[in-house]
Amino acid sequence: MSDMITFKYLRDIQKKERSSSGLCKLDDNFYGAVQEYVLRKKRIKDRGKDLSFREKKEIENIGPVVKSIYDTRETKIVNGAVKAARTGMKMENILLSEKRLFEDVRKKLVDGREVLESVLCPGNGGVAEVKGDEDVPDGFSKIRIVEDIPEFVGEDLKMYGPWKAEEIVLCPVSFSLMFVKAGKAEKVGED
Template sequence: MDDFFRELRRIQKKERSESGLARVGDDFYKKTYDYMRKLMSTLSRDPLNTRGHHLLMDVQRITMEICERREHKITDIALMNVQRSYNLFNKKPKLDLEDASPINLTPEEKKLYSSIITLLIDHRSKIFPILQKADTKKIEEKIKESADNGIETIIVYDEVPSTIVGVDEKVYGPFKPQDVVRLPSITAKIFVNSGKGRFIKH
């Protein structure tokens, strides 16, 4: 067992036991790639070298586990940082995402982390595109305004055993069948459109 293989085993154990990323050095992936190429070159000259084949398989297995564990950690940290700092509705980051990046990233992993952050922020900015065109406060004001502008009278068909809050934020109900009630226009339309009442014209 050579020094590099022992180093791989050490990193594997650290990735298993620690929640953060183990320190591997900026050239970890290049060193691992070069090491495997060297093993494959040796096997090409001696294809019956059973020990060499087992060593290569072990190196590939350990390297795969290290890569996958690091990818999971990087993805989890990126997701957590975006959820903490990028509010879904006001889209104003509260902290510097770069400052919150995990330590011990290799250059390749820094690109991965940055790509995930960018993808998540882009995704969040497109989930509710209507919010980019209209302020939620203005929407609420319009609802209140429409509620103030009209009151409708309806006859109730079905029993409504609990109270309801109208768009004017007033409490109405409970109602019994055949009750004649006056409600804000929007609330009244909900009753009528759902088949629970009808308008009464004066």
């Protein structure tokens, strides 16, 4: 693929990325091929060979063009992660090297939404994560989850969980005692 990379090709990709709402289809090794292209151009420049004005300008502008491509894709990936957190939609044409950014941002947003849901619907899953020495409401206790606990229906017919290991949550006392006894949670602080 690195032989296919030219300044014109990069400018075309830049224009396509800017004009389309979604990610443009790129080869999985796009950034690796661009790196090889940049190194090849740098070696030509370092040899001190006489270059035309156009060649000098292309070499000068490779960095800004590639950065522009990356920045545009990054913005689309972050926006796509927001949509995925809200709707569960999948991101198309994302490169393997970009997938981690997408998943990290999406996960943080989903975690934030879970906290928001627990604040807006208390007793519908408890507080996903409790920080500091917050007051524990009557009938609830604060526990640290030791093993993942799937979502379940409480005796009050409300949904609770799911909770992941290491989360500190507020849970009705009857459930917290049961989880502690079963070794799935530990008490935090005093009731």
